[in-house]
Amino acid sequence: MEVKSLYIHYPHCLHLCNYCDFYKKKFDSKSNENFFKYLIDSLEPLDQLMKSKSFKLNDLETIYIGGGTPSLWGENVIKFIKYFHKFFNLNFSPKEFSIEVDPGTFSQDSIKSLIDFGVNRFSLGIQSFDKEIFPILDRSHKFDEIKKNTRFFF
Numbered sequence: 476m477e478v479k480s481l482y483i484h485y486p487h488c489l490h491l492c493n494y495c496d497f498y499k500k501k502f503d504s505k506s507n508e509n510f511f512k513y514l515i516d517s518l519e520p521l522d523q524l525m526k527s528k529s530f531k532l533n534d535l536e537t538i539y540i541g542g543g544t545p546s547l548w549g550e551n552v553i554k555f556i557k558y559f560h561k562f563f564n565l566n567f568s569p570k571e572f573s574i575e576v577d578p579g580t581f582s583q584d585s586i587k588s589l590i591d592f593g594v595n596r597f598s599l600g601i602q603s604f605d606k607e608i609f610p611i612l613d614r615s616h617k618f619d620e621i622k623k624n625t626r627f628f629f
């Protein structure tokens with residue numbers, strides 16, 4: 476079977492929202508490097524597993540990085556995707572490359588780096604534009620920060 480898609484679940488978040496059922500852990504200073512190393516160490520076993528199941532990894536058509544809060548992963552997103560392609564000897568030419576981003580966990584420069592690299596779809600974790608409902612959702616950012624932190628998307 477041919478494989479043309481990659482999903483990565485980045486599990487760390489600045490704050491654990493009260494309604495959330497996703498697998499997540501609280502972000503700390505070591506989270507990014509530990510997760511990067513974990514993924515690198517997983518590639519060889521992943522390769523073995525795919526071979527044992529007769530899966531063939533082809534050039535990726537879609538990449539999705541979800542979470543958690545993958546915008547906290549910073550430059551390691553680009554570093555890992557480059558490493559992944561080199562490891563499996565793939566060309567980098569995804570039709571759709573998506574990443575989830577939360578207000579307060581990225582800058583205009585970090586988004587520009589991702590776009591320059593090839594990310595063409597951002598999933599913004601705003602959850603509500605209703606000022607009354609927003610506090611119930613227990614997000615890490617404040618309602619007034621939504622527009623300020625995401626204005627360059629609109």
Ligand code: SF4
Pocket residue numbers: 487488489490491492495496497499542543544577600
């Ligand atoms: S930031 Fe997203 S993934 Fe993290 S706890 Fe909140 S809702 Fe869940």
